[in-house]
Amino acid sequence: MKFAVIEFPGSNCDHDAYHATKHVLGQQAEFVWHKETDLRGADVVVLPGGFSYGDYLRTGAIARFSPVMACVCEFAHAGGPVIGICNGFQVLLEVGLLEGALLRNNRLKFLCEHIHVRVEQTDTPFTSGAVAGQVLTLPIAHGEGNFHASPETLVALEANRQVVFRYCAADGAQTDAANPNGSAHAIAGVCNVERNVVGLMPHPERACESMLGSADGRVVLESVINTFASAGAA
Amino acid sequence: MKTRVFVTLKPSVFDPQGRTIVEALQSMGYGSVRDVRQGKYFELDVAAESADAARSVASEVADKLLANPVIESYRIEVDGDDGS
Numbered sequence: 001m002k003f004a005v006i007e008f009p010g011s012n013c014d015h016d017a018y019h020a021t022k023h024v025l026g027q028q029a030e031f032v033w034h035k036e037t038d039l040r041g042a043d044v045v046v047l048p049g050g051f052s053y054g055d056y057l058r059t060g061a062i063a064r065f066s067p068v069m070a071c072v073c074e075f076a077h078a079g080g081p082v083i084g085i086c087n088g089f090q091v092l093l094e095v096g097l098l099e100g101a102l103l104r105n106n107r108l109k110f111l112c113e114h115i116h117v118r119v120e121q122t123d124t125p126f127t128s129g130a131v132a133g134q135v136l137t138l139p140i141a142h143g144e145g146n147f148h149a150s151p152e153t154l155v156a157l158e159a160n161r162q163v164v165f166r167y168c169a170a171d172g173a174q175t176d177a178a179n180p181n182g183s184a185h186a187i188a189g190v191c192n193v194e195r196n197v198v199g200l201m202p203h204p205e206r207a208c209e210s211m212l213g214s215a216d217g218r219v220v221l222e223s224v225i226n227t228f229a230s231a232g233a234a
Numbered sequence: 235m236k237t238r239v240f241v242t243l244k245p246s247v248f249d250p251q252g253r254t255i256v257e258a259l260q261s262m263g264y265g266s267v268r269d270v271r272q273g274k275y276f277e278l279d280v281a282a283e284s285a286d287a288a289r290s291v292a293s294e295v296a297d298k299l300l301a302n303p304v305i306e307s308y309r310i311e312v313d314g315d316d317g318s
Binding site: 057058061062065093094099100101103104105106107108148149150182 | 246250251254304
């Protein structure tokens with residue numbers, strides 16, 4: 001299948017996503033510059049991590065107006081799988097494909113470490129290969145990953161089972177100590193109501209080879225590849 | 235027309251930067267400062283015929299770009315307009 005990796009000025013995990021999808025998982029991958037207005041026939045869209053527009057104003061706030069985002073929204077509304085990682089998650093929230101916002105980490109520190117997340121939902125294209133409750137070890141690298149939403153939105157996200165990843169301890173337990181940035185409900189990633197758009201702060205694309213410290217992120221990318229393969233076979 | 239937009243986190247949203255600043259102030263002896271909320275300030279030069287027209291443009295760009303309604307609210311001031 002073909003991955004489109006969107007590049008904004010300031011993206012810096014675009015090559016990680018390209019490497020993981022193309023060289024590790026053997027799929028087609030293409031960079032798509034943010035000024036473009038065509039996703040080049042991609043089957044899945046990756047909004048990578050980084051500091052689009054230098055994080056000026058708010059993270060993701062200016063990138064959401066890039067020309068390519070109209071195509072990404074159209075692709076998402078048609079049911080195409082879209083994943084936003086870190087800054088890509090921030091862009092998805094700003095553009096309104098996902099609900100909520102990301103605030104400064106509650107202790108203000110830029111966090112660059114491996115953490116644990118629990119897979120809460122397996123009926124998204126990016127978690128279909130995981131087991132519910134599976135604990136993944138993934139890297140985070142962000143200063144603004146503190147998930148926030150109104151109390152009403154949090155209730156709706158939980159009721160609709162839109163919380164896809166939650167920070168947890170190594171054994172899967174949800175503890176305050178395991179929540180690195182103060183996120184409401186320990187939310188590390190969410191999906192839209194239709195479940196085809198997923199955003200998360202941790203970096204699965206940087207955890208696809210054991211020599212990099214963890215290969216737990218592979219399940220996220222392999223899920224969408226297998227979802228696509230089985231849809232094609234059906 | 236000079237138009238000022240003040241963007242602040244909603245009262246319900248925790249402001250870790252404001253908290254850090256108020257703690258610093260208190261440690262400096264300013265115990266009378268009970269709280270600090272950090273925000274953003276924008277000066278817009280708007281080509282407009284009236285204060286109302288400038289306010290309308292500022293409000294539109296605040297809604298679309300300057301503020302994120304999920305976490306922030308904003309207030310607008312226009313030169314020569316008392317805001318009423």
